[in-house]
Ligand SMILES: Nc1ncnc2c1ncn2[C@@H]1O[C@H](COP(=O)(O)OP(=O)(O)OP(=O)(O)O)[C@@H](O)[C@H]1O
């Protein structure tokens with residue numbers, strides 16, 4: 297049995313950046329490609345962008361082992377992630393903090409990496425990234441303080457400083473990570 301490593305934290309904290317660096321540092325550790333009802337070519341992570349209708353059809357057919365809604369978008373984790381983890385591989389996924397209790401039920405060896413940063417850092421990064429409108433950014437910042445659900449063990453690492461420092465601390469906290 298492998299592990300699902302969930303990377304969580306407020307929008308703009310650097311989940312995708314940290315995931316990319318962790319995968320580069322751990323050959324064989326692969327990120328989960330999420331299915332999202334986001335416009336294709338919106339930028340950011342490599343995801344499978346689908347319409348709401350296509351997402352709902354796949355959800356009804358059991359294509360997702362986890363799914364949730366946030367920021368007006370629907371997110372799905374493909375069912376084959378569970379098969380891969382059950383066959384002994386570790387996988388890295390960007391999850392909502394709200395879906396962690398469900399994720400723990402589906403993936404008994406769930407490991408949670410919780411990234412944090414100061415509100416002013418989040419605001420600066422979201423503005424600089426330029427993927428959302430100012431209104432969307434304001435809504436994302438309002439959700440930033442969402443607390444981790446109780447009873448979900450997590451390793452909390454600040455990503456306020458330089459990315460390599462965060463990645464070094466995360467690697468130390470997550471050992472051993474297998475591909
Ligand atoms: N340690 C860091 N120092 C400076 N900039 C960073 C750092 N980490 C991430 N960034 C930058 O901050 C912005 C947000 O990062 P990223 O997209 O990885 O965040 P995210 O948590 O995945 O956000 P979202 O949940 O909204 O997708 C990006 O432009 C990224 O390059």
Ligand SMILES: O=P(O)(O)OC[C@H]1O[C@H](OP(=O)(O)O)[C@H](O)[C@@H]1O
Nearest residue numbers: 305307366371390391392393394439
């Ligand atoms: O605030 P919470 O629920 O923890 O996170 C909600 C969602 O925000 C981010 O979405 P995106 O990557 O910006 O599309 C996360 O990946 C998650 O899906």
